Amino acid sequence: MNGSASDSSDTQCPQSITFGQFHLLPAQRLLLKNGKPIELGSRALDVLIALLEHAGEVVSNRDLIRMVWQDVIVDESCLRVHISALRKALACAETDVSYIANVPGRGYSFVASVTRDCDSDTAQVSPTTSIGALPPRLLRMVGRDETVPAIAQLIKLHRFVTICGHGGMGKTTLALAVTHHLATHFGSLVLFQDMSSIADPALLPGILASALGIQYRGMDPLQELMAFSQEQRLLLVLDSCDHIIVAATYLAEKLYGETEHVHILVTSREPLRAEGEHVHRLCPLTCPPEMCGLTATDALTFSAVRLLVERVHNNDNAFILSDNDAPMVAHICRKLDGMPLAIELAAGQVEAYGIQGIAELLNNRVSLFWDGRRTALPRHQSLMAMFDWSCDLLSETEAMVLRRLSVLSGVFSLEMVTAIVKSEVDESLVIDAIGRLVTKSLILVERAGRSMRYKLPHTMRAYALEKLRTSGEVDLTIERHAIYLLSMLERLNVPGETLPEYERIQLYIEHLGNICSALEWAFSNHRNLLLGIRLAAASAPLFLGLSMLDECRRWSERALAARAEVTNGAPPLVVQHWPRSIPPMMTSGTQHTLPINHHKGIESVANPDDNLLRQSQNFDLPGSEGKRSPHDIQWQNLNLSTRITEPKIIAMMQWTLENSGRPAGVPGFSFRICKANSDLKPPLVNEDEFSFGYDYRIRALASLARVLWLRGYPDQAARIGRQALGDAYNLRHPATICLSLIYVATVFLWVGDWNNAEQTIDKLISTAEEHAFGHDHAAGIGLKGILLIGQDRVDAGIHLLHDCLNVLSIENHQVLTTMFVRCLAKGVAAKGRYxxxxxxxxxxxxxxxxxxxxxxxxxxxxxxxxxxxxxxxxxxxxxxxxxxxxxxxxxxxxxxxxxxxxxxxxxxxxxxxxxxxxxxxxxxxxxxxxxxxxxxxxxxxxxxxxxxxxxxxxxxxxxxxxxxxxxxxxx
The missing domain is CATH 1.25.40 (Serine Threonine Protein Phosphatase 5, Tetratricopeptide repeat)
Incomplete structure (x- = not known):
């Protein structure tokens, strides 16, 4: 064959070509199968058009390459790739028809019968109104299969639809998919306009008029645009309207109200609030919840996981999601808020860091600078660029509120926000800013009973933290947050509440990270010692109620040390209002950590300015002559507790009596001395959830499970224990997992749930062994011994308990010792050795x-x-x-x-x-x-x-x- 590209261009191009179940619209570069668009690469489509133009003829490889690639030199292997893609796209399992034949040594031929229609109603294009090719759509869009036809139907019915949602949610991608889906419905009268490049809103009508081919010659472009649109059946897509939203709203409302056949699709972070607008709020991709035993099969039912796995697979064909990786992938997707852009950016980094590495990086902080596709729009090439695009459009008040919200981990209320922000601006303006930020999809909102609660997405919080640092407002914001937390905790400690104590305490679990963040800030670098002292005192009942003794001791010691430091220069009135509720017995550690003069620090609390502890001076303690030991002072407080009528305070004080040689703690013992986890670490905010050893919320839940059993609520204890384990497994933080397994295994043993106890203990032993946690492994062996004795396998149980106690004795690690010793005594008695x-x-x-x-x-x-x-x-x-x-x-x-x-x-x-x-x-x-x-x-x-x-x-x-x-x- 001697034809060329110019040969085919001289013939009149048909408006449609039909073969088998397929319908090709060359001018629109659209291939349909049974009326539905087929995804096909641009070069592969060029090859198809060239073969159809010469259907029945053999086209040589050389001629095909010249027609498709023109002056570009390519290897024949490239042609074979596109021929293979074509054959795959045209494959019909139901008919087994082959459309493209390979003639060895000669080339390729389109061998099926072809019908050309130059008058097809489905493809009529007016030369004066042809708008041109649409931007290419993604070859595959994950998680929006049902969304595309739903929005298309909305546009057909209502004519005016806005897709709104958080930046990076895929609004542009979805709008393109909808536009391609509706292309045959509107013929060639489809205009997709990227509004992000329009700097001057006044230019909008003229730009649209020019794109539609309207010659307005100096006349008002808006009038010409309206006149043109009166009789046209047109789909107008206005993408990324945020920065010219007023002009876009005016134009869209005018086109909708004064024309009958113009259909409008808009993408924006927020609704236009225009007459006739129907809003579709684009939700994140679905993520697996925190659950125990998540498998790869289960994880892949969620669209966020499918997207991540598919993008990773594109970079590494050998990657297959395993059951072992499934919880980590789910954790990544949750950390990235199910945001498609963030997930794609993270997937691009798996080659460098691995799945586990990405999960660990996200535990510390979300990277705002991971690179995306080079061909993506500038605002989509990194999270920082995307958030800059969104937040540069905020008002000064909105930007300030958003920055200061970044110190809040978890959910927050309007009351909390106004307490942090309102001194600079009126409270009504703060509340209005929150509403606007919700509308702009920058803050998430959820219903909690009759009220609403708010939360910053993880990714947005990471960005806002960066902005808070550069603004120099970190100390001011955290101080106000600490003051608010103090008032909240003081409400927790008000006597006479009708709710049971454990229910009241559960209400505050979600604030634990914030409380310890504020405490760490207050005591570090002497930022606000008086505030830290008061906050430590107010938080002590919460820590005690959750049996988080290490945290209570840590902050009590810091408060006592700070108090001694500020006493000299503090005004008397301030001294009089210093806290009276720091439990002195919480300041004692083990023999190896207790300072020689530590008891002096304890006694310093009980001074004449402390009304509560002043009563203790009336008691004569055994051995009180001379220097008193920490143990004496603890018994002093035991006597003092008889003067206190509040049952919960008595119970907490009794539970927490301990001194320099305590072998075991209290309900919710801590197996390794660890510091409190905080979201903030001075001098700057730090998002590391494990900066002090354990996840706070999970540890609190596991502690609460033990407390509930001791208080007489076995069912609730087991339920909370399972929740703590599920959360720990999904978090994939080994120290937190082991701690939770120890706590919850004890609950299962107490309840008599042997099956769950055995599974939990075996998991503890294997996890501790894998990560070389010697103390946790010994605890697992001891718990296994207790289980075996309970199941009448006494000899094996005694042997394991001996092994456990030997290890703990060598390590001088005495927590849990009393439990193991008493169970050993029962086992030995069962052998008749009383x-x-x-x-x-x-x-x-x-x-x-x-x-x-x-x-x-x-x-x-x-x-x-x-x-x-x-x-x-x-x-x-x-x-x-x-x-x-x-x-x-x-x-x-x-x-x-x-x-x-x-x-x-x-x-x-x-x-x-x-x-x-x-x-x-x-x-x-x-x-x-x-x-x-x-x-x-x-x-x-x-x-x-x-x-x-x-x-x-x-x-x-x-x-x-x-x-x-x-x-x-x-x-």
Whole structure:
């Protein structure tokens, strides 16, 4: 064949070509299959058009290359690539028709029958109104398959639609897809206008008129545009109208109101608020929630994950999402707010950092400078460029509010925002700015009951933090935030609230990161010591309520040190208002960390200006002559607690009595001494969620699970524990995972849920071993030993407990020791070695005597009582003394769960003593105080015992009975 590109151009180009199920519109460069557009690359489409122009003929490779690439020199392999793409696009499984044949040694031929139509109604184009080719659409758009036809239908029905949403959500991409989808419906009368390049809003009518081919010759372009549009069936797409939104609104409203056939599609961060406008707010791509056991198959059902995986695969064909990577990919997508642009930018960095590396980088901070596609619009080539494009259009007040919101992690209220901002501007202007920022999709909003709560997306917060740093407003903003948190915490501590304590505390969990951020800021570099002291005092009840003793101790110590420092120069009135609620016993650490003069710092709190602690001066303590030890001072506060009538304060003080040698802590013990996680780290804001060792929220949830069980809420404890584990697994932070596993495994053991306990403990052991966490691994071995003893696998359990205690003894790591020791005593007794068991239990009691009551002191006393009651030479009187001490201690600690166990043991003891008449009275009273958890092991045992008593068929046990025959197998 001797034809050329010029040969084909001399013939009249048909307006449509039909073959098989396909319909080609050459002028519009559009290929349809059964009326639906087919995605095809530009070169591949050129090859198809050239072959169709010479259908039935053999076109040589050389001629095809000349027609398609003209003067560009390309290899024949490039042609083969596009021929392959064509064959794939034209493949029809239902007909198995082959359209393009390869003639060896000669070239290619289009072999199917072709119908050319120069008068097709579907492709009529007026020479005076032909607008030209649309911008290319993405070859594949993820997560918007249902959105495109939905918006297209809105445009057909209502004529005027605005796609609005956060920057980077894909508004332009979606608008292009909708435009291509509607191309056949409007023929060639489609204009896609990028408004971002229009600097002067007054030029808008003229630019649109010129794009439509209107010759207005100095006349008013708007009038000519309106006159042209009166009789035209036109789709007008105005993309990125944010910076000329007033002019775009006026024009769109005028075209909509004064024409009948013009259809308008607009993209903007916010609605135009024009007459006739229908708004489609573009949501983020869907992300997997925080869940346990997320698999690759499950993750790929979410569009954000599909986009990330597809983009990574484009850069690395070998990449396949694995079950192991699925939680990390889900975490990345959530951190990037399901924003398509941010996900694409992150995917481009996987080659450099890997999936885990990207996840870890995002834990520290979102990178604003990752590069995108070189061919993308300038504002889409990085997150910084995109946010600059959006935020440069904000008013001064809106920009200031947005900057200052960046110090808030998590959700916030209007009250919190106005407290941080309102001194510079009127409160009404701040509230108005919040509304505008929500409208502009820069702040997320969610309903919480009857009120609304707000949140900055992670990506926007990272950008706003940068702007806050450069503005020099960091200290001012954090100080105001700290003052607000102080007032909020003081409301938490108001007596007489009707909500139960644990429910009130749950309301404040989401503020933990903010509270510790403010504390860190206040004490660092002496920024505001007085504010820090007050905030530490106000936050102590919250930390104690969650049993977060390390944090309470950390901030109490900082507050006491700061107080001593500022006393000399502080005015008397200020001194009088210094806090009175920092628990002195919280300032004691272990023997290896306690300063020699630490007790002096503790005593400094109790001065004549502190009304609450002034009462303690009236007590004479044993050994009070001369210097008092921290232990003495703790007992002083124990005596003081008898003067306090608020039950929760008494319970917290009792629970937290500890001194320089404490082997165990309190509910929600800390297995490794760690610092509080904060979102802010002076001198500048830092987004590292693990800068102090653990994720705050997850640790609080795990602590709360233990507290709920001790308070008598087994079902809630298990539910909160599972939530904490699920959140920890999804966070993929090993230290937080191990800590949560330790806390929650204990709850499962207490409840008697052996299956979940075993899975949790095995996970703890493997995770700690993988990351070389020696103490956590030892704790896992000890918990496994407790489980085995509870399952009557006593020998194996004893062996594991010995291994655990040996490791903890060598490391001088005594947290949890009392729990492991008392369980070891039970295991040894189950083998009939009562004297040895009593000796072991006595060691645990000695620890308690040395350090004061621990969270499991009632259980230690109960186990000791059972040992004396069931040994070969029983001492029932001594056993009863221990049980009475256990009951008293459980009551002081408000530990209803321990009280139930002791009441069960007391009932059995009364039966052994022949006191059938009073047996079960205390147990019935305690049992009646429970409102849930009746399927847990302890409550089932209690019910069984009570039923047997009621039927006058009490258990027939003798003093020489083997403890293994008793129903008490709880850890």
């Amino acid at each position: 004297d040895n068991a009593i000796e072991i239990a006595s060691g645990a009691l000695e620890m308690v005597e040395n350090v004061g009551e621990t969270f499991d002191t009632p259980e230690i006393l109960r186990v000791t009582a059972d040992l004396y009651a069931y040994r070969p030479s029983p001492d029932l009187a001594l056993a009863e003394q221990y049980l009475n001490r256990s009951l008293a201690c459980a009551e002081r600690l408000s530990a209803l769960a321990w009280e139930l166990r002791t009441a069960i043991s007391l009932t059995r003891l009364h039966l052994l003593q022949g006191r059938d008449a009073e047996a079960g009275q205390r147990l019935q009273s305690v049992y009646n105080r429970f409102s849930e958890g009746f399927d847990s092991a302890d409550l089932r045992a209690a019910k069984q015992l009570l039923n047997s008593l009621n039927k006058q068929s009490a258990l027939k046990l003798t003093p020489r009975g083997h403890p293994a025959t008793r129903p008490d197998s709880t850890p």
